[in-house]
Amino acid sequence: MRDPADVAFRGIARGGGIIVLSIMSLVGVFLGFRALQALQVSGFSFLTEQAWEPDSGRFGIAAVIVGTILIAVVAIAIAVPLATGTALYITEYSPRKLRGFFIALVDIMAAIPSVVYGLWGFFFLQNNIVPVSKWISQTFGWIPIFAVDGADPNDPLSSITVYTSSTFIAGIVVAFMITPIITSIMREVFGQAPLGEREGALALGSTRWGMIRSVVLPFGRGGMIGGTMLGLGRALGETIAVYMIISPVFVIQPHILQNGASSVSALIALRYGEATEFGMSALMAAGLALFVMTLIVNFAASTIVARSRSGASS
């Protein structure tokens, strides 16, 4: 015999769950349904076609997906060392009195709107990073991804615009955007490394780095990978900061230092206004592809975190 209040509570709670489930399923089902219209027309070439002209039937996500992944990879390659260093500094090296301040600072940074990072990237970083891009491309240009077409290293008067609006710059901005997120997850995990094992390592004569390498990093590995993948998920879905910086191109652009980049979310933000009904469903298909990608990354992250020693609570 249940109290009627309990019955009502369970009913209302279940109702809330059902509403949320239906909203969420509606998003997924609607995306899938609309995307199907476009996918039926394009077929398999949706994955291989680079151009985006839905109304003439030639459209595919090869270029934008590759662009998205490149931006995310640049961002992760920059953000992970920075975040690891910062997290280690906060948990292991920083003065105890300042620790709370640093933690709050990093958490605030994770809440700063992405449009602000975009402003910084467009008005400050773009102008100051071009010499670095130029130097990298001239020194390591023999590595294909660092090559820049149309730049003559022997011409001192050559225009620097080939180095602007590139995957590299967008990647740096996204990197600083996701660094606080990754840092705060890593910090939490590093802080949970068992004190007994830390003291054991130190008592056996280990240096601080030896202790970190043999206790903290192995303990936090799951959290590090999970945090990185969460950051990757954010980097893949980031729209506005990327949209402000890149100049979109619809060919696969493997040269990360060169002007011209692309991403799925920037494509949607660019083309939604002028899209016909069919163009809309093509954009839906692109959005679905992006969603599936971030979904896979997020589930992989949560699985890795849950399996790791430190995982259960984070």
Place this chain on the structure above:
Amino acid sequence: MTTLTDRPSPAASFPPPAAGSRLHPGFGTGQGFGSGSGSVPDANETTHTPPPAAPQTEVRRQTSGLRMIDLLSGGGAAVASVSLTALLFTQLAPIQGPIAFAVTAYLLFVGIYALLVSFDENGPAVRDRIVLVAVHSLAATVLATLVFIVVFTFVRGAEALPHLNFFTEDMSLAGPLDPLTDGGVVHAIYGTLIQITIALIITIPLGITTALYLGEVPSKFSRFVRTIVEAMTALPSIVSGLFIFATFILILGVEKSGFAASLAISVMMLPIMIRSADVVFRLVPGTLKEASIGLGAGQWKTVWHVVLPTSRSGLTTAIILATARGIGETSPVLLTSGFTAAINVDPFHGPMVSLPLAIFQFVKSPEPTMIARGFGTAAVLMLLVLLLFVIARIIGGQTLEVVEKRRARLIRMGAALQPLATRGYAFVEPTVARAKARIDQWFADREVRLAAEALPDREVAAALAVPSASDRLESELSPDTHSDTSNRDTSNTEDKR
């Protein structure tokens, strides 16, 4: 002798023998001890006594991690690296630019520092130092860059912020070429507040109910809901905007409006809020819930009286952080809210602009004033987010423990102040009593005066005219006043007690 030399001896710091013997009788035997002239070992001494010239005092253990040599090697490496880089750049290699200079100097610093440390430390210690330098520089890079991003926005926005009209006017009458003294972003502030309010009205009840469902009513179905919600946290924000754009605006024919933008924000915020609320509810100790149920409370009573109050601060923090996230999102709003330069407080009709979207539109313009407005708007948005964050920190810090501690501190403070207060009261008491007496006296006199006025006019006139009559009147009334004062005295003494 041996005992003396074994022990950390203060002898070295004493002026020899006279002072020493005066202080300690044993010192007399150790002749010439502190003078460093060399001691003559006794014939029957078997153990070897180290020459007293060697430092007899035990060196105090360094407990702080920092030693002189660390400072010297660090500073030396810094100086050496900067000088070497300067030499490289000015004399040897054709490289230029501040960034290249910094990178070269940093790499040289690490190398030279490692070399210096390797002179008197072993391999692991050298690696430890290299990592120390690397971790510090990585953290400094991140923290400095993040602070710089914020400062940069405020500095660039400082051009627009001092004009009060920036906060009170909209952009409907100000064109791109108008100076900063015209126009403002109040329309975007209104828009943001209205949109986030609607989004919160939708997401808070739905989010908390669902989180309670996930935590308190476990079943196969709730696990399924949890999986879907976790999947939806991966939904890119632009896709949620696209969804609302495609359904509400294209299919249902609703115009681009603040309400559509709120829905897009809600779709984005809902999974975040459910997930963090779920985590907060899971932190409620099981023993509390069991105690409540053991006392005979039903599930609803347990939720209402135990789960929700216990997790109140965590829940508030979760809501505020989700709000901060929702306020800053540009991409869902970009697709759904439309753009306007005028104030629109009707969320259901007409386009409504919010702060992030306003920033985005401002900086698209090539005009410097518009860009300055964009940065000013970004500063306003960031202040809003920082404010929310600070509120979240304050509420989040209010755990039961902290509140109890604060109360205990207040009580202790009160107890400490008690004697002070008593003494202070004792100090002012005579003055207070005197003042009180004077006030009572004044009231008594007033009663007398009133009584006098209450007398028939004729009698008063007579009393005034005839001095003797007035005397009589006074003598008539004086016993009353007397009794009054005596009453007052007793009441005063009672007060004192």
